[in-house]
Amino acid sequence: MTSPISKITEFLALGGPVVSFLLVISVIALALVLFKLVQFTQISASKAKQPNSPAYKAVHDKISQLKEGINAGSVTHDDAIELAEVIALGQINKHRSGLRTLDLIVQIAPLIGLFGTVLGMIDAFQALQTAGSNVDPTVLAGGIWVALLTTAVGLGVAMPTNVALTYLESRLERYQSALHALVYLSLNPAANGTHASIDQQ
16 A cells, blocks of 8 residues: 555656645745634634623723813813724734735635646656657656646645635635624713624624
């Protein structure tokens, strides 16, 4: 029986450096997705309303200071809301790191795969030209198959990464909406006594 290591080695030999590079990118993407999933366990729309959550404490403490400033007349209501929004945005930006890297992987992985296919097709047709009238169709077909392998690997890296990125971004958007609601309900006098309708996760 062929060992898994032998199969991987054979696969890398067929795909060449382009497939090897794509596999390295896939490992980076997987590690980053797992890291973000662990990080995002600390945030959700519901946790933004929990007094013991770090984001709630940071925003709520600032809101309390701003309320004191409004009552003392040193801060206007509009300025207080703006400052609280900046604090909330800072909490969001703490969790944005890494998402742009995932987005970059989604964009470049198929292009790298296509680049490998173009290089493989060039090699295949050079071999066809060199063979002249003694062309073996099976050899040409094998060269084209290997060339298309890089495109398949590129798409295989990009698609699951894109799914993970969409999920992470949607969670972050809901969390951001929850923090904005916290700011609005805390500093808008007309909202006192009302409850924000925030999707639970």
